[in-house]
Each structure stands twice: as C-alpha cells, then as structure tokens.
Amino acid sequence: MALFVLQRLAALVVTLLVASLVVFLVMEVLPGDPAAIMLGVNAREDTLAALRAEMGLDKPALERYLIWVGGLLTGDLGRSYTYGVTVWELVGERIGLSLPLALIAIVLSTALAIPLGVLAAAKRNKAADVGVMGFTQLGIAIPNFWFAMLLILLFAVYWRVLPAGGFAGWDAGFWPALQTLLLPAVALALPQAAILARVTRSSVLETLGEDYVRTARAKGLSRRAALWRHAVRNALIPVVTIMGLQFSFLLAGTIIIENVFYLPGLGRLIFQAIAQRDLIVVKDLVILLAASVVVVNFLVDLLYAVLDPRLRGARHGL
Amino acid sequence: MTVTAPLLRVEDLTLDYTLPRRRLFEAAPRFRALNAVSLQLAKGESLAVVGESGSGKSSLARAVLALERPTAGRVELLGRDVYALALGPLRALRRHAQMVFQDPYGSLDPRRKVGWIVAEPLDALEQGVAGDERRARIAEVLESVGLKARDAEKFPHEFSGGQRQRIAIARALITHPDLIVADEPVSALDVSVQAQVLNLFMDLRERLGLSYLFISHDLAVVRHVAERVAVMCQGEIVEEGMVEEVFRRPQHPYTRKLLAAVPRIGGARRGEPAATAAP
Amino acid sequence: MTLLSLQDLRVTIDTPDGPATLLDGVSFELAAGQSLGVVGESGCGKSMTALAVMGLLPAAARAQGQILFEGRDLLALDEDALCRVRGRRIAMVFQEPMTALNPVKTIGDQVAEGLRWHLGLGRGAAEARALTLLQRVGLPAPRFSPQLYPHQLSGGQRQRVVIAMALACEPALLIADEPTTALDVTSQAEILDLIAEVTAELGMALMLITHDLAVVWQNTAAMLVMYAGCVVERGATAEVFARMAHPYTRGLLAASPHGLDADLPSGHRLATIPGQVPDPHQRPPGCIFAGRCRRAADACLPRPPAERTLVPGHGVACLFPHDDEAPA
Amino acid sequence: MIGLAVTLVLVAVALLSLVWTPYPIAVIDVPGKLQPPSAEHWLGTDQFGRDVLSRIMAGAVNSIAVSLVAVGIGAGIGVPLGALAAARRGLVEEVVMRFNDFTFAFPALLSAVMITALFGPGAVNAIVAIGIFNIPVFARLTRGAALSLWQRDFVLAARVAGRGRTRITLDHILPNIASLLIVQMTIQFALAILAEAGLSYLGLGTQPPNPSWGKMLNEAQTLMFLAPQLAVFPGLAIMITVLGLNLLGDGLRDLLDPRLRRLR
Secondary structure, three states, X not given: OHHHHHHHHHHHHHHHHHHHHHHHHHHHHOOOOHHHHHHOOOOOHHHHHHHHHHHOOOOOHHHHHHHHHHHHHHOOOOEOOOOOOEHHHXXXXXXXXXXXXXXXXXXXXXXXXXXXXHHHHHOOOOHHHHHHHHHHHHHHHOOHHHHHHHHHHHHHHHOOOOOOOOOOOHHHOHHHHHHHHHHHHHHHHHHHHHHHHHHHHHXXXXXXXXXXXXXXXXXXXXXXXXXXXXXXXXXXXHHHHHHHHHHHHHHHHHHHHHHHOOOOOHHHHHHHHHHOOOHHHHHHXXXXXXXXXXXXXXXXXXXXHHHOHHHHOOOOOO | OOOOOOOEEEEEEEEEEEOOOOOOOOOOOEEEEEEEEEEEEOOOOOEEEEEOOOOOHHHHHHHHOOOOOOOEEEEEEOOEEHHHXXXXXXXXXXXXXXXXXXXXXXXXXOOOOHHHHHHHHHHHHOOOOOHHHXXXXXXXXXHHOOOOHHHHXXXXXXXXXXXXXXXXXXXXXXXXXXXXXXXXXXXXXXXXXXXXXXXXXXXXXXXXXXXXXXXXXXXXXXXXXXXXXEEEEOOEXXXXXEHHHHHHOOOOHXXXXXXXXXXXXXXXXXXXXXXXXXX | OEEEEEEEEEEEEEEOOEEEEEEEEEEEEEEXXXXXXXXXXXXXXXXXXXXXXXXXXXXXXXXXXEEEEOOEEHHHOOHHHHHHHEXXXXXXXXXXXXXXXXXXXXXXXXXXXXXXXXXOOOHHHHHHHHHHHHHHOOOOOOOOOOOXXXXXXXXXXXXHHHHXXXXXXXXXXXXXXXXOOOOOHHHHHHHHHHHHHHHHHOOOEEEEEEOOHHHHHHHOOEXXXXXXXXXXXXXXXXXXXXXXXXXXXXXXXXXXXXXXXXXXXXXXXXXXXXXXXXXXXXOOOOOOOHHHOOXXXXXXXXXXXXXXXXXXXXXXXXXXXXXOOOOO | OHHHHHHHHHHHHHHHHHHOOOOOOOOOOHHHOOXXXXXXXXXXXOOOOOEHHHHHHHHHHHHHHHHHHHHHHHHHHHHXXXXXXXXXXXXXXXXXXXXXXXXXXXXXXXXXXXXXXXXXXXXXXXXXXXXXXXXHHHHHHHHHHHHHHHOOHHHHHHHHOOOOHHHHHHHHHXXXXXXXXXXXXXXXXHHHHHHHHHHHHOOOOOOOOOXXXXXXXXXXXXXXXXXXXXXXXXXXXXXXXHHHHHHHHHXXXXXXXXXXXXXX
C-alpha cells in the first residue's frame, strides 16, 4: 500500500511542477512584456518601469519562477496590481463562497445521481429506467448557465422566492447565506448529476452481469440483497473515478455560475482579473485551480485503492 | 541453411518476467517462467509439450517464435540464431515457422474478411505475390483445411468454432512453413469438433511433412499428433521421450502424478468399490 | 423417496430472431444421496437444466413442465420461497472459479454470508462455522486466513471456497456445473475427490455436469447423455458405457481422444460425427440427431423417438439403437 | 434515428444561414427592438432590433465550426498518442500518460482564461482551449482500448507473420476501435458545443459582431425582466443541438458495436 501511495504522490508532484512551469511560461515569458500588457500601450515609461521593478521583471526568468513557486508554497502570492491587496487576501475572502458552493453541488449531485443510477439499472427498461434516462439525457443537454437563468426566471422573477443573485455573506446568518447559494448549487449540480447517474447505471448493469452476483443468487440471496451487497459495491469503483474527473468540470461550471448569479467567488475574481488584465492574479488563480484539480484526482486514486483490495498491494497470493 | 542443422534447436533457454514491485526498497520480484530449457526438433519430426498452466509451455512457444526475448539461452531455427538476426533476415526466416492459437474467437480479426486474414503472412513475408497468384494461394490453403475458396469473402463471425480454427490453420500454412507451433489448438473445442481438427492436423502432417511443436494440457490428445513428448513443470522439462515410453513407463514422479490424475474410461471409479471393469 | 424429479421440462427463450427451444421435454429422477452425471457438448442444454432447477433462468427464458424437489414443484414457487430453497436445500458450484467470487469481499465473509442469511447466525458464530468449512475443503487457517481476498488464491483454491460456500447450510442436493473444466488435471482430481467426499459425508445428492465422458465414468453412479435439449440416453454409468446404445453416445466415445492407452496403431484417425448441431430456432420435427446419424431412416423423421428401455434402468431415445457391445 | 434527424436539420440550417437568413444579422433597427415573436419575426427581435431567428441560425455555424475543429484537434492528436502509448510500452507510455494527467488539470475554461489573457478573446481561443482539453480524453480512450487489443491472439498472429508495430496498429488496432472512437466523438462534440457556449457567454469565445448562442444568452440576461423570451430561444437551440448529438452517439453505439448496447 505504501508503494502505491508513493507512486501516486510522485506522479502528483511531477504533474504540479509541470503545470506551474507551463502557467509561468504562458503568463510571464510568452507575452514578452507583462507590464505593457497590464498598463496598456500608451502608459508612461516611468510607471511601466516602476511596475516592472515591483514585479521583479528585471531578474532572469528562472529566478522569477523560483521566487514565484517559493511564494506559492509559503502563501506569499505577490500583490494584485488593481486591488492593491495581496492575492492571498483576495483569495481568502472569496474562497468562503466558492468552496461551499462546490461542496453543496457535489453533495447534491452525488446524493441524487447514485440512487437514481442504481434504481435505473435494477429496473432495466421499465418505467423508472426510461424516466431516469430521459432526465439524464436532458440534464446533459442543458447548458448549466442557461439552466441557471431559467431558475432565476422561475424562482426570482415569477415566484420571488429566492434572490436573483448576489451573496448575503456568511455574517448575515447561516440560512440567508445558504439561500443565495441554493439556486447556483442546483444549476451546478444538474449536469454533474446527469452524467454521474448514467455512469452509475451502466456500471451497475455491468456488475449485475458478473458471475459473483449469480453466485450470490445461488446462495439464496434475494435479487435486492444481491444487488446491494455485491453489485453496487463493485460498481462504485469506476463511479468514484468519474467523480474525480467531474471535479474539473465542476470548477469550470463554478466560474460560469458565479458570473450568472453575480456571486463574488473565485470564478468571478478570475474573470474580472482578465478584464482588468491583472496578470499576477490570473496567474496565481489559474495555478491554484489547476492544483486543486490535480490534488482531488490524487485523493480519488487513493480512495480507489481503499475500495478495491486488488490495488492495495496485499500480500502476494499463497 | 545447412542441411544437417535440425529444424529447431533450443539451448538452455531461460526467461524471467519482472513483476511489479511489492516494497519500495526491495528489488522487483522476478518470476522464472523458463529455466534452462533445451530441446531439438528435426525436419518432419513432431514434439508435444505437456504441462499444467504456469509450467511455461506458452512462454516456450512465444520464445521459439521470437515474440519474447529470453533472458539467456539460444533459439536456432534452421541453424540460425533467431535473436541474433536483424529484422530483414528474421522476417525471411519467419516464413518457415507459423503459429496456431487456442481461442478460435480471439485468433481472427473480426473486422477483416477471411481471405485477407489468411493472406496476412503472405502479404507480410512474400511481398511479390499479388493478384491472381495471391487468390490462388488463398484458395489452395482454404481447400487444404476443408473449407471452400469462396469462404474468403466471408467474415469470421459467420463460422463455427471448429471452422474458425481451420481458418487459423490455413493462415499458418500459406507460406508453406516447415514448423507449426500450436498452442493448445483444440482445447477450446467440443469433443466432436476436436476430433475433426485433430484429424486435420494428422492429415497435414502426412501430406506436407510438417513438424509440430504441439502444446497441450490434455495428455490424451498428444498421442495423435506427435511421436515424442516433453513434460514441463515450473519452467523445466522434467522428462522427454517417445510417447509410448513416457506414457507406459513414466520415470519422473511428476509425470506419474500427471498420468494418474487423468480420468480414464474403464479405469478406477470414485464412490464405488472396484467396479466391474467394463471392456 | 426421489429427491428431485423433472417431468417434461421445456425451456424456450425469446431472441432477436424469434423464440428458440433450449430444452425439449427433459425428464429424469435423482434419489437422495445418489450421484448423476449429465454429459453433452456445449449448447446441449445441460447448464440450462441446472439453472432451471435453481430457478435462475435468464429473464427472457420461459419454462414449462414440472421440477419436483422434496415434493414441491419449484416452477410453481414464488421468488421468496425459491430464495429459501436456494443455498439452503440446493447448492451450486460453477465452472469459472476466477470470476465466481466477489473480488472486494474476503473469502470468510462470502462463506459466512449463506449462514447468516439462511440460519440467522450471528457474526461470531457464522465466522467460526466459516473457518471449519474452509478447513473441511482443504483451506486450513492459518495459511488460508478467512481475511484473504479471492485474487490472492489460485483457481483450484478459489473453487474450494465456492464448494465451502455450497456446503454451508448442508443442502440435500449439490449441482456442480463443469466444476473442473477450467482447472489443471491435478487440481481437477483433487476437486473431484473433495466433491465425492463431502457428498458422501453429508449424504448429499450430486448432479455433476460435464462434457468429459471420462469424468462421468469416474465419478457418477448414474448418467444422462444430452444432445440439443433432449435426453438421448440414460442409465447406470457402467451399463451405459458397456452398451452405448444411442448412435450419438457411441459417436462421442469414438471421437474422444483416449490416446493414453498406448496400443493405438500409428496414424489412427478419430471417428468424427459429421454435420453440426441443429439451430434451436428451427428444430427438425423428428429425431433431433437424425440429420447427423448414420443409422437414420425415414421412420426417424416424422416424430421424436419415444424412449425405450433396453434393460431396467437403461433407456435410449432411438428407434434403431446399437445392440452390440460398445467398442473399447 | 431522432439523433441523426436533429443533427442533419441543424447542419442544414447552419449551411443555409451562410447563404441566406430571414433578415440580415447585422442590421440594427432600434425602433423595432425587443418585439415578441410575431409573424414577421418568428422569434421576435433583440435589444438592437435584430431578428433573433437569423442570429440563432448564424450562431449555429459558429457553434458547429468551433466544436468540429476542437474535437478534430482532440482526436487528431489524442488518438495517435494513445495508440503510440499502447504500442510502445514503457517510457513512451509513461510520458504520454503524464502529459495526459497534466492536460486534465486544465479544464477548457482555465486554458481559455490563460489564452485570452495573452491573445485577447476570440473564436480561435475557444477552439484551442476546448481542443487541448479533448486531447487527453481521446488519448486515454484509445490507449485503454488498444491495450486490451494488443493482448488478443489475432494481433499476436500478425506479429508472428512478421508485421511491425505501426503496421499492426493501422491494420488491426484502429479498425477495431473505430466504432468506439466515433461514438466518443459525437459525445465530445456535444460537450464542445456546451463549452463553446459557456466561453462565449463569458465573452471569451466568438466576439461580436458575429453572433454566438452563448453571447446572445449573456445579453439576454440583462434584459431578463423586460424580455424574458430572449433568454429562452438560444438556450433551446443549444439544448436541441446537444440532445441531437447525444442521441446520434447512442444510436451509432448500437449500430456499430452491439456488445456496447447492453450498457446503454
């Protein structure tokens, strides 16, 4: 087991390093003179020079890269030009919104998708199955930002039950803050739930066809017992990997949804940073988000080994 | 090729597989599939290799056909060291040795017509042959295994297990090889179909003077296709000799254990005292 | 009392190209503690018969006729009642040990599961019982701890675990569907020994399904020969092997390579059975084997031949059975 | 095959719009703005009085073009990479897989963000961003399917016949995974359309004046209270397109590879 973890950890570190290298190249080296891009072409020479000095552009690329990565590790991400505040503070404020939003979305989509997927597989080609497949077909086809707009139209415009956007902030009390996150979370969760339900269904269908489920039935277990005790447990293994992959889709979704609902989260921050050409913030956020995707996939790999003893590297056969 | 050299000579062949590492600092465990195996096969002569799964008989088949480079030892085909040859000369040598596999449903490419499949060795090893001559060669081998020339236009899924195995044999025959390595060619077939394919192997041997390296876990089958047998256990040949000799007076304890375990019609029976032996 | 009695069992299955008949009137009896061999080539319906008895036919299959077990018709039972019979009174061992066990559960759990399901044993009692069962099938702790996972065992060892699972509730009937086909000949011998021991010890009836005539000869008291969904010959194993009345049975014996008996002339060709098994969608009206039988005559074509009894206990479904001694 | 029908209609509309649209897509007619659906303007007009139906038709071209090229990039680079990784085990495979993990870390949106920051927004950015993210999907799929094929006997037979690795990949491996790839392409195509719509919604994709469904939705959002119907039609267009493609993918899967049908 230790070997398995170490191998995965090595892969993680390599991937992170390469990712940071690429981000640094794209964001600092390729554009030639980041300062010019940030201030626009007609900026006065002295302000340009001051910015360059502040960003340390005069040092050789490698040195800047090492400083930057050092900063990443110690949390010193440099100062945003437009906001005049360190990037770390910027992120600190906004993570309080994006993270819970993502978590609610994950919980919602998993809680909805896995039971639906299992139900559809158990009742293959019957009403329940056709219904679930129809729902998932739609769920995948509807773009989440359009779905969000429809939700706003329905809940905020007609029924005026939920706020159309904006974020009350956690200090305004738990429930009101949660309320503002409800619609966005549902909009985020729908496509993920649809994909997850389909994957769960086909995975459970596959395991239902396996010999050991027939063995369980031959042992006298009822159809339901064989499904839950044997089929579903094995079916979850591929489903977990898909959930790992879905996190990166969820990330992209968050950026869009935060803009639809005008929520001041990481997504909106990155979007505004582009508009203001604040390369420092964009660079740091991109690497942070990319790193989170890689780390989540690393955790999913570990969960994979926990679920499937064959990967646990238990003692070799007798 | 020197006339005197045997068709196939294998000297001290050793093959190790490296398994994924268990512990970080421990070297990767190595599994010795073949341990200093030596055997010889003259032209026209056939040798059967029997043994249980994991005895290394399939690894031997692959090593002999230059599919897996051994850790040590030599494989000589028609007097030439297979693993010392460059690609070109090795390709020329491949014409003389082809292979038949166990699973009739896995050994034919489902997306290709039978004609194309059977002609693949021809197209790869004898580039010059094309057009009518190629069609004639395909028809010839298909008929030689009891199929019809027009079957060349069909796809593998249109044939039964036994017929597919005939197609695989036709593919092995098309370059007129001297040696056919057959890895459990009849084990996946029903008894009645097995009989037909075994008879085909016997006919081909007599008609074309072929040599077989016939691999099987079923001792009863061996007798029909080869005059000599080698018994393998854990990567080593523990006994080798004429089939009658080995089956009637097995020397090695493992061979004796193997022969005793095979249920025989008319032999001892379980659950009953010495039954009235049927004729 | 006959433990199991099949009367005119018929199984048809709906396929994309129309209904196909898999079993066409299979009938036989099996007394308690007796061993019955069911032999035939692939597609003859031997496994389908076993699945019918277990009530595990595929969804698209429909069964008619009667399967009387301990006095009750299994075909008439509802799913819950069947669940109380499966594993409790009838157990089954399958062909493919590599996939028959759940890869993510320990062998101890899988053996104990039957006990806890049927007998309601607590976790501790079930685990203890599982330990003795594994011991009984030749997998003694500590070398084979119940905490092991299937991927850590060889084919033969996994088949022993499946047998231990089958013995858990000491059923009256053990159905073994080609239990040793996927194993090496030495493991096959050990597993067949084990099956013989446990069935004798627990007085269990055994239904051994195989394609290998020699395995039937060696391990069963009575036998059935099946071809394309019908029983073509039945009787005491010694009787059937002595006479081999049905042309298909005799053809099967002639085709089996018994090259171990060394006194074969060189170049000896195996007798083969011409043609192929008829398509289950278009079954010929008359004798199912007529198309491939050298002894077939016009009389064989209109109706399937009724079963005739040559000698008490030895029946054959053929109008012109061989009546001479079976060849060696 | 509803999927096929929907997709064909869509492509027809897109091609038609290159040549003809009910109203010129760029003409601004401010007094005629925000009309509800009517006889002349089937789907009404937007805030600049432009005919919504024409703009949706034109938007189809953009959507399909971007997605087609993006999936082309993904498959074009991904499939050979995957086949290479399966054929040449060892170091090459490890390098390809690490490259895959790395590209997976950048969802389409993130890479779009980076590119936009550099080269400014535009359709090309969207194509490149979505394309890059598709590469690992195809590479991973191809490698997995190819690996299992390399174990098959008929590939071994080809090696015994003296065929080289590349020749075997072309003769045996690719034809046998073609059906799997086609099905995956339709699904990736649908995902690309969704991604393009997202990007253009954020303004990172196709830039005005040429219309894109995403951008139309973005503009519609500000007028949600005045003219809610504006937000409905572009979204419907996206949904129908993606639905059509997914159904087409399922249909192809049944047609080409019955074995996969069981998993539907």
